Amino acid sequence: MKDAHAPVQVLPPSSGGGRPVLLGNVVLGVAYSPVDVVDILRQAGIEESVIALDDGNLIEWQGGGPEVWD
Structure with a gap:
């Protein structure tokens, strides 16, 4: 279990x-x-090469993962 949020x-x-x-x-x-x-994220200054939507150390998805939009 993670101690801190992504x-x-x-x-x-x-x-x-x-x-x-x-x-x-x-x-x-x-x-x-x-x-x-x-x-x-790119506009916020995060390099696109380090952005991985499935990287739980970078992104915490609440209410469903990257496939949930409605």
């Missing part, structure tokens, strides 16, 4: 289908697909 958290889908993406306590944006998550 630095990036993708919250459960909202009623509109978007998922807020947080870095720490800062909302970076709302994603509507896995591609959006990568784009949001």
